[in-house]
Amino acid sequence: MIGDAHPLGAERLVRELDWNLLRTFVVLSRSHSVSDAAERLSLKQPTVSSALKRLEDRLGKKLINRKPGHFELTEAGELLLKEAVEIQGAILRLGTLMREVADEVRGHVEIAMASHVVCPLLDETLCRFHEMHPAATLSINISASKDALDAVMARRASLAVCLVRNRNAKLEYSRLFREFFGFFCGPTHPLFGRSGLTKADLAGQSAVSFVTDRLEDALRPVTLMRADVDLLDRVVGTSANLEEVRRMIIAGLGVGPLPVHVVGRDLKDGLLWRLPPYENLPAIDVHVVWNPSVKMNRAEAALLKMLLDHIERTPIAERTYL
Structure with a gap:
């Protein structure tokens, strides 16, 4: 609660809440300070500060903790942000929906x-x-x-x-669909072109991978495969983009995982070389x-x-x- 402010009842909140305050709050949540938000909104700092205070007063909750060197959402602010983003998305879609009566x-x-x-x-x-x-x-x-x-x-x-x-x-x-990941290296890598390789040959090699190659993330099976062949724990290059992971592999930064079915052309063109394991590949x-x-x-x-x-x-x- 802020001072003597009391949160509005649900029906009154719907009637009286200014939706522009929510838009200002969304920008504030993505900014480093009120001044930063004001610049993004092309408004003066006092205007943005006033908007935040009005929103906090209407909701009866402190939404942002502000002090020198500290600017972050409160628990109430985090909850409001999730709802405000959805409301903003719905409003943005109205124009499209109205154009479709045909x-x-x-x-x-x-x-x-x-x-x-x-x-x-x-x-x-x-x-x-x-x-x-x-x-x-x-x-x-x-x-x-x-x-x-x-x-x-x-x-x-x-x-x-x-x-x-x-x-x-x-x-x-x-x-x-389901795809399977294998390990590959580029033309400058010491394992490139070598036949008869085993998983032991990959031990200690540097690795590149996706940002989601983590035990708690979507590519957990790839993380486990990387551990199984004993690649270096330190991943020297990461990206969320497959093309950029492919780029780093071809450039020789390290061994990296790619979906087997998407790299056939690169294998034929001599840009990539398939590495062990060749069986029991992780399914994604x-x-x-x-x-x-x-x-x-x-x-x-x-x-x-x-x-x-x-x-x-x-x-x-x-x-x-x-």
Whole structure:
């Protein structure tokens, strides 16, 4: 509580809360100070400070702890931020939804996708979707799987195609395909071109990998495989982007994991060399993820249904790539 302030009742809060205060708060939560937020919002510092105070007074809770060298959300602030981001996403979608009152399927589909997803079923679905609904538009934004899931949760993306470690009860999931990871090295690496290698030959070699190659993250099986061959614990290069992990492997920074089915061309071109183990490779599932609480536009709903129907018709054996 702040002074004598009392939180508004739920119905009164809906009537009296200024939504612009929430927008200001979202910017504040991503800033280092009130001055930083004011600069981002093109407002004066007193204006932003006043907005924060009004919001705290209306809610009856302190939202940000502020003192010299210290600027962070309180527990109440963290809770409000999660809700405010979802509200902001819903408001941003209103314009798109209002433009769609037409017989022809229109609208924009925003897909948040992990890097270098190679899946013929997905490609076939996108092709069919465009043929059936040429007035609809599509964008694909590449990001780390965690960021893709955050975008779906915050309603900034229509759906995600990514890795999943821990499921959020507020989201829905459907396994799109399964892929297997192996180890590879580049032309300048001492193991390149050598046949008859065993796991023991990898012991002590430097490694590069993905940022999600951790025991508590989506690539846990790859982490365990890396430990099994006794690569150096210190990973010398990481990225959330498959192409950049591939770049570091080819450049000779170290041994690194890649999905086996996406590197066939690189193996033929002499850019990569396959390393042990060759059997019992870690299987990684890639999912389609969406937010069932979101009111989808017609294009989003059509693409998601088309994709889920295609998945349902296709046995997992045909969606497993090795």
